[in-house]
Amino acid sequence: MTLTTDETRQWLLEFSKRIQEQKQYLSDLDQAIGDGDHGSNMARGVTAVEDMIKDDSLTKPSEVMKKAAMAMISKVGGASGPLYGSAFLDMSKIIDEESLPEVVEAGLNAIKKRGKAELEDKTMVDMWGPVVEALKTDTLTQAFIEETMEATKPLKAKKGRASYLNERSIGHLDPGAVSSGYLFIAMIEEVGKND
Amino acid sequence: MKKIINDSSRVVDEMIEGFCFAHQELVKKIDDYRVIVSRDIENQVGLVSGGGSGHEPAHAGFVGEGMLSAAVCGEVFSSPTPDQVLEGIKASDNGQGVLLVVKNYTGDVLNFDMAKELAEMEDIAVETVLVDDDIAVEDSTYTAGKRGVAGTIFVHKILGAYARQGKTLKELKELGDDLVGRIKTIGVALTAATVPEVGKPGFNLKADELEYGVGIHGEPGYLRETLKTSKDIAKELVEKLSQSFTFKEDGQYGVLVNGLGATPLMEQYVFLNDVKKELAESNMQIAYTKVGNYMTSLDMAGLSLTIIEFSGTTEIAALNEEVTTPSWG
Numbered sequence: 028m029t030l031t032t033d034e035t036r037q038w039l040l041e042f043s044k045r046i047q048e049q050k051q052y053l054s055d056l057d058q059a060i061g062d063g064d065h066g067s068n069m070a071r072g073v074t075a076v077e078d079m080i081k082d083d084s085l086t087k088p089s090e091v092m093k094k095a096a097m098a099m100i101s102k103v104g105g106a107s108g109p110l111y112g113s114a115f116l117d118m119s120k121i122i123d124e125e126s127l128p129e130v131v132e133a134g135l136n137a138i139k140k141r142g143k144a145e146l147e148d149k150t151m152v153d154m155w156g157p158v159v160e161a162l163k164t165d166t167l168t169q170a171f172i173e174e175t176m177e178a179t180k181p182l183k184a185k186k187g188r189a190s191y192l193n194e195r196s197i198g199h200l201d202p203g204a205v206s207s208g209y210l211f212i213a214m215i216e217e218v219g220k221n222d
Numbered sequence: 223m224k225k226i227i228n229d230s231s232r233v234v235d236e237m238i239e240g241f242c243f244a245h246q247e248l249v250k251k252i253d254d255y256r257v258i259v260s261r262d263i264e265n266q267v268g269l270v271s272g273g274g275s276g277h278e279p280a281h282a283g284f285v286g287e288g289m290l291s292a293a294v295c296g297e298v299f300s301s302p303t304p305d306q307v308l309e310g311i312k313a314s315d316n317g318q319g320v321l322l323v324v325k326n327y328t329g330d331v332l333n334f335d336m337a338k339e340l341a342e343m344e345d346i347a348v349e350t351v352l353v354d355d356d357i358a359v360e361d362s363t364y365t366a367g368k369r370g371v372a373g374t375i376f377v378h379k380i381l382g383a384y385a386r387q388g389k390t391l392k393e394l395k396e397l398g399d400d401l402v403g404r405i406k407t408i409g410v411a412l413t414a415a416t417v418p419e420v421g422k423p424g425f426n427l428k429a430d431e432l433e434y435g436v437g438i439h440g441e442p443g444y445l446r447e448t449l450k451t452s453k454d455i456a457k458e459l460v461e462k463l464s465q466s467f468t469f470k471e472d473g474q475y476g477v478l479v480n481g482l483g484a485t486p487l488m489e490q491y492v493f494l495n496d497v498k499k500e501l502a503e504s505n506m507q508i509a510y511t512k513v514g515n516y517m518t519s520l521d522m523a524g525l526s527l528t529i530i531e532f533s534g535t536t537e538i539a540a541l542n543e544e545v546t547t548p549s550w551g
Contacts, residue, residue, distance in 0.1 A: 101305040105329050108303055109336035
């Protein structure tokens with residue numbers, strides 16, 4: 028089943044709400060293994076997403092998702108901007124025709140391609156990958172997402188800023204995997220609600 | 223922090239305004255974007271570079287006839303976003319495509335890569351040449367692999383000349399990739415840079431200390447020592463560079479001594495004189511020399527030494543060609 032325009036919009040608005048609530052926490056996570064700006068960068072991005080997708084003239088999920096992509100691309104900066112931007116952009120290309128597992132998988136593939144990262148490199152991929160698998164088997168729950176966030180803790184970073192710390196990156200959650208986790212918790216809450 | 227600024231969050235915008243006023247006959251700013259474009263967009267492949275600000279005159283100072291078509295300015299020490307780079311690409315394209323010259327930092331690579339994809343969606347052909355000339359360390363704070371530093375200006379100048387000669391996008395990409403492999407740089411810092419919005423130096427060196435291999439954003443280098451003479455610093459840097467080259471007696475090389483922001487030209491010339499003596503022992507031929515502040519790190523004291531191994535006289539001619547830019551000189 029495909030998403031409706033309203034579901035797509037509500038999903039992203041809920042994502043925005045959660046990011047803004049957790050802004051400080053995300054920056055604190057980033058402080059440990061990066062440069063400490065993931066929360067403020069993401070908050071700036073989702074605020075722009077909110078502004079862009081409120082527009083009532085958007086009548087297709089793809090239009091909403093593409094607007095969100097452009098907001099993330101132009102407002103987040105750093106590495107997260109192009110990574111979220113690429114994911115949303117590629118999701119927008121199939122969201123009108125395909126169902127959720129395929130849409131999220133398109134996002135996963137875009138992130139892997141852009142960031143040249145694989146599973147267990149301690150990146151966003153370590154959230155998106157397991158979520159795609161869980162969606163395919165219809166086993167995605169909030170508890171699963173929270174466990175998946177925790178599962179990034181023992182990993183050693185191989186990509187991104189944290190990779191520079193090497194062994195020292197072990198023992199911290201990956202901020203990008205956590206912010207992505209909020210995207211999927213928002214998705215569980217808002218998509219398919221009216222079934 | 224002692225700086226001649228107003229609001230630390232506005233330094234990039236105010237700098238761009240001043241820069242475009244000073245060089246209004248050569249460049250202009252695209253409205254609503256931090257993109258500086260040459261007034262003289264020729265009928266050739268466009269050449270676009272950029273990155274975080276704080277490295278002036280790189281990159282906007284190299285916009286003009288014979289070098290860059292456009293430069294995209296990010297916040298201090300952070301990459302411009304893809305929509306900004308896309309504007310630079312669109313302004314530089316006249317149907318023959320655009321070559322991006324990107325320094326190897328994760329943020330820059332991702333943002334320029336995304337911009338490339340957005341441009342391709344608008345049917346503009348784009349290729350990228352990635353510069354990773356800093357041999358000091360592998361993998362650092364903002365980089366997977368080696369960092370891109372002062373050697374980038376050789377890439378701007380040589381590819382700028384080739385683009386003006388009418389080389390195609392594909393040819394420029396191949397020439398650029400080959401060129402980058404023959405450019406190596408290593409730096410030394412005496413003091414750290416202070417990012418205006420941070421307000422304090424990025425790292426601390428004692429009054430009598432220097433650090434070899436520091437990056438242009440203050441990334442850690444490979445060795446801290448008590449302050450040395452210019453002669454000893456030249457010996458260390460040349461020694462380090464010579465490990466990355468096999469200096470050939472009949473080979474032709476170019477040398478760039480680049481000030482990092484707070485080191486006087488006097489010291490840069492003193493240092494060049496010592497580099498010349500060190501290199502003389504390798505019997506190599508120095509066919510090109512350049513000295514000055516070209517890829518700075520705000521107010522960092524120190525300098526970098528770049529050596530390029532020329533593939534032939536065409537590259538030397540390309541470096542010597544006249545250009546009309548604010549800062550090549």
